[in-house]
């Protein structure tokens with residue numbers, strides 16, 4: 694049911710050769726770097742936990758992965774989010790719809806009360822709890838390094854099997870949990886990422902909270918602001934898809950464009966780790982569609 698180790702495929706983009714590690718194929722609902730980051734919880738005995746709490750965006754990839762994890766484990770999933778917009782409530786779609794189908798229990802709070810609600814939730818978990826878990830936004834947790842170490846081991850085995858010497862591993866960053874732990878677990882490789890959310894200094898600070906900043910980690914800049922719609926990003930999404938692989942619309946086009954610019958600086962082979970999140974494309978494509986039909990695409 695889970696496709697592990699995830700396969701590696703050759704891929705061409707903007708006239709260059711790459712390899713792609715297909716972490717998106719691990720499982721239809723529970724995949725990508727969220728699967729890796731939640732690995733430790735996946736291996737907890739089901740009877741140890743009754744209830745899992747988390748919080749964040751209403752179309753979050755982490756939300757869907759945690760919902761799938763809980764459904765599989767028989768755990769109740771309680772998710773705190775800001776009040777759901779009317780159109781989405783009437784017509785649930787994307788990750789939100791799939792998470793509801795997996796029995797996610799939604800706690801909606803007014804946007805003005807959201808920060809306080811998250812703080813209250815966090816303070817309940819200052820002392821470890823016997824039967825419930827709090828998984829922070831984005832699945833960013835200190836146990837994430839366990840799952841990323843498994844990913845690193847799969848990459849190492851593939852690299853050895855293919856007889857590859859010099860390897861650069863590429864993956865986009867939000868919190869930097871994946872790229873940071875990957876750099877720490879693969880000291881023999883360079884890890885290249887992009888600060889998709891915030892600027893490189895902010896990303897360094899985020900990673901610095903988890904670990905000493907790895908020396909083999911390169912953070913590329915991007916002109917794109919997270920979540921904004923841009924023709925160039927949509928075009929890149931379609932170019933990647935035409936090349937044979939569907940990627941997510943939020944992180945991957947930003948990473949691929951930065952990578953294409955940087956490619957000539959890299960010697961040896963490049964492995965792009967697909968970070969998943971394709972389930973969110975339905976709602977992102979709908980946003981692009983609405984913008985085009987309202988005549989305000991830029």
Ligand SMILES: *Cc1c(COP(=O)(O)O)cnc(C)c1O
Nearest residue numbers: 754866867868869870871968970
């Ligand atoms: C969550 C996510 C990321 C960011 O991962 P971090 O470990 O927070 O840096 C990148 N790509 C996709 C598709 C994601 O869903």
